[in-house]
Amino acid sequence: xxxxxxxQFYGRSLTQMTGLNVKADKLQTQIASTKKLAVASDDAAGxxxxxxxxxxxxxxxxxxxxxxLAAGILAQSDATLGSITDQLQRAKELxxxxxxxxxxxDQRAVIATQLDGILEDVAALxxxxxxxxxxxxxxxGEAAFATGANGRVTxxxxxxxxxxxxGEGTAVQVTEDGTRLQAMFDTLSALSxxxxxxxxxxxAGDAVTASIDTVSGMRxxxxxxxxxxxxxxxxxxEVAVGREEARSAIEDTDxxxxxxxxxxxxxxxxxxxxxxxxxxxxxxxxxLR
Numbered sequence: 001x002x003x004x005x006x007x008q009f010y011g012r013s014l015t016q017m018t019g020l021n022v023k024a025d026k027l028q029t030q031i032a033s034t035k036k037l038a039v040a041s042d043d044a045a046g047x048x049x050x051x052x053x054x055x056x057x058x059x060x061x062x063x064x065x066x067x068x069l070a071a072g073i074l075a076q077s078d079a080t081l082g083s084i085t086d087q088l089q090r091a092k093e094l095x096x097x098x099x100x101x102x103x104x105x106d107q108r109a110v111i112a113t114q115l116d117g118i119l120e121d122v123a124a125l126x127x128x129x130x131x132x133x134x135x136x137x138x139x140x141g142e143a144a145f146a147t148g149a150n151g152r153v154t155x156x157x158x159x160x161x162x163x164x165x166x167g168e169g170t171a172v173q174v175t176e177d178g179t180r181l182q183a184m185f186d187t188l189s190a191l192s193x194x195x196x197x198x199x200x201x202x203x204a205g206d207a208v209t210a211s212i213d214t215v216s217g218m219r220x221x222x223x224x225x226x227x228x229x230x231x232x233x234x235x236x237x238e239v240a241v242g243r244e245e246a247r248s249a250i251e252d253t254d255x256x257x258x259x260x261x262x263x264x265x266x267x268x269x270x271x272x273x274x275x276x277x278x279x280x281x282x283x284x285x286x287x288l289r
Contacts, residue, residue, distance in 0.1 A: 013276045020269040030253040037251050046250045053247045060236055063167055067233050070164040073130045073174040074226045080136060081219045084125050084184075087118050088212045091188060094118075095205040098195045108195050115192040116151075122188065123153050126181055130174070134162060137178035144178045145185070153185035166232060172225055176218060184211035 030036045037043055037050065097103070098111045127144050128136050138144040141158035148154060157178050163171040187207040194201050 013272065013279075017269060017272055017276065020265055020272065024265045024269060031255060031259065034253050034255070035251055036253045043250075050247060050250050053243055053250075057240070057243060057247075060240065063165075064233070064236055066164050066166055067229055067236070069131070070166065070172050070174050071226060071229045071233075073136070073164075074172075074222050074229070076128070076130060077136045077174075077176065078219055078222050078226070080125050080128050081215050081222070084122055085212060085215050085219075087122050087125070088184070088208055088215065091115060091118050091191065092205060092208045092212070094195075095191055095201050095208060098191075099201050099205065105198070108198060112192050112195040115188060115195060119151075119153065119185065119188045119192065123147055123185070126178060126185075134175060135178075137176045137181060139177040139179070140175065145181075152189060155179055155182045166229070172229060174225075176222075180214055180218065181211075183207070184214065187211055 029038070037047055039047075094111050094114055098108060103111075123145055126137050130136055135141065135144040135157060138157035140160040140162050141156065144155065144157045145153050146156045155178050159177055159179065161173050161177050162175040163173045165171045187204060187210075191201060191204040191208065194204060
């Protein structure tokens with residue numbers, strides 16, 4: 001009977017000390033790695049939830065990259081249209097100068113040359129491409145505007161502006177249909193021709209103003225889309241913060257609490273080992289006696 005009791009005592013003590021050692025090792029690993037989940041068996045439900053959070057984070061990262069790309073393209077388009085507006089404003093000033101009846105032929109020739117330069121600059125701006133190599137104002141086509149042998153600039157793009165996905169089932173338009181800019185080139189060409197021929201500019205000045213208004217309208221549309229992107233970026237940031245808090249609660253080690261738990265475990269382990277050693281000695285003494 002005594003031998004059975006002693007055997008049970010040894011078994012229970014060894015099991016308890018083994019468990020405490022395993023627990024201490026686990027707590028030490030959690031402190032060193034700062035992670036309380038290493039394998040699914042640590043917390044099956046938490047591990048599954050953590051995997052879901054990581055997948056969602058990866059998905060949002062891809063969406064965020066698209067949002068950044070779209071925002072960059074819209075910003076480039078807006079800046080380009082701003083430069084076009086500056087050129088049109090200059091053309092309007094030249095049109096006013098050319099309308100004076102006191103200009104000499106040489107002075108008109110200088111103005112015409114400047115207008116031709118503006119036409120070339122605006123054509124170059126209207127043919128700019130985004131970071132992907134896609135024309136900003138090509139309407140989804142491979143090119144936007146082409147200059148013929150006669151110097152006339154013609155729209156050769158498409159009519160389906162490109163878009164970039166911004167989420168499940170959502171996208172934002174990032175390129176423009178350049179057909180709305182065709183009148184601008186026709187106006188600049190007509191204005192230059194009138195100055196060269198020594199004719200009055202007629203309604204060309206008003207046409208330049210109309211072109212400026214068209215460009216302003218395009219910029220307004222781009223600005224509205226850029227604002228929606230900003231709002232979506234802010235939403236993603238807020239979601240990311242909440243997701244990170246949830247991930248941390250599941251995965252990260254609470255260092256202070258874990259250190260306290262480790263100290264308590266080590267104390268119990270030490271006491272258990274001391275008791276085991278003492279009782280083992282007494283048992284051995286009884287047997288010898």
